[in-house]
Amino acid sequence: MGVNRADTQSVYRSLSANVLSTGGTPGPYSQQLLRRLGISERFETHPEAVLAGLRGSGAGLDREFLFALAELSFAHAEKNHLREYYLAAAVYAYAFLFTDPAALNADPIDPRLQLAANLYNLGLVHGLVATDGETVTLEPGTHPLPFGKLEITVDEKTLRWSGFRMARFVAVGRRAQPPWRRAGGGGRAQADPTPPQGARHRPRSLRGPVGRRR
Structure with a gap:
């Protein structure tokens, strides 16, 4: 030694x-x-x-x-x-x-x-x-584990943001560094906001950072 x-x-x-x-x-x-x-x-x-x-x-x-x-x-x-x-x-x-x-x-x-x-x-x-x-598949379903199965449920209300519905989640944990951060648990992703029915338009470049909470 x-x-x-x-x-x-x-x-x-x-x-x-x-x-x-x-x-x-x-x-x-x-x-x-x-x-x-x-x-x-x-x-x-x-x-x-x-x-x-x-x-x-x-x-x-x-x-x-x-x-x-x-x-x-x-x-x-x-x-x-x-x-x-x-x-x-x-x-x-x-x-x-x-x-x-x-x-x-x-x-x-x-x-x-x-x-x-x-x-x-x-x-x-x-x-x-x-x-x-x-693309991160954020929807209800069953996923295999080495020792069983993982059942995932999604609360539709958590996908709403300022009247938009978050869609097409993209993982950003290893590449993007957003200018704002929030502590806590949940996978980091970016989402396309889908405008509510009847909305006239949204900027094509609009994206929203999200953190899926436990």
């Missing part, structure tokens, strides 16, 4: 690295769990078997496991473009964030919280994206 001196920026980058900032490599919290269980190498060669083993029956999962399952599922989805694992990442991230309010309040500066919120947001967007790779 030894010690190497490093500058502040290098240490911070190492400690804050995660699947989103590295382009697919899980961060230290998830890797720590894999190492402790002795399955780091197995995850590289048999990721789906490892994910299934970590999940088990799915009952009573520890928050440490929920977080790792969210990040590792997203990593597997990114590497292989698997819609069901993007959605699984969103489900695990949601469970990590909201199934135990007491644990959430006990450590409000846990760095995993922000990453879990981002995994939820991006997992939803990329799990619901259409075959064109851009």
Whole structure:
């Protein structure tokens, strides 16, 4: 065992690295769990078997496991473009964030919280994206998961904005940086506003940023 001196920026980058900032490599919290269980190498060669083993029956999962399952599922989805694992990442991230309010309040500066919120947001967007790779299919339906099915319902009222109906949602999480931001959970998307019946016109360039709320 030894010690190497490093500058502040290098240490911070190492400690804050995660699947989103590295382009697919899980961060230290998830890797720590894999190492402790002795399955780091197995995850590289048999990721789906490892994910299934970590999940088990799915009952009573520890928050440490929920977080790792969210990040590792997203990593597997990114590497292989698997819609069901993007959605699984969103489900695990949601469970990590909201199934135990007491644990959430006990450590409000846990760095995993922000990453879990981002995994939820991006997992939803990329799990619901259409075959064109851009349009997000926001409609009621059932979607397969690696361990079951995800039932999605849509409240029509939430698609209304200033008299317009939001249509043709396009994912913007990785490319566009809107000049305004709002904190919270939900996939980031841009939508075409459809004018109400009887409206004479709307500017062709009008677009509206939206955040699908949980």
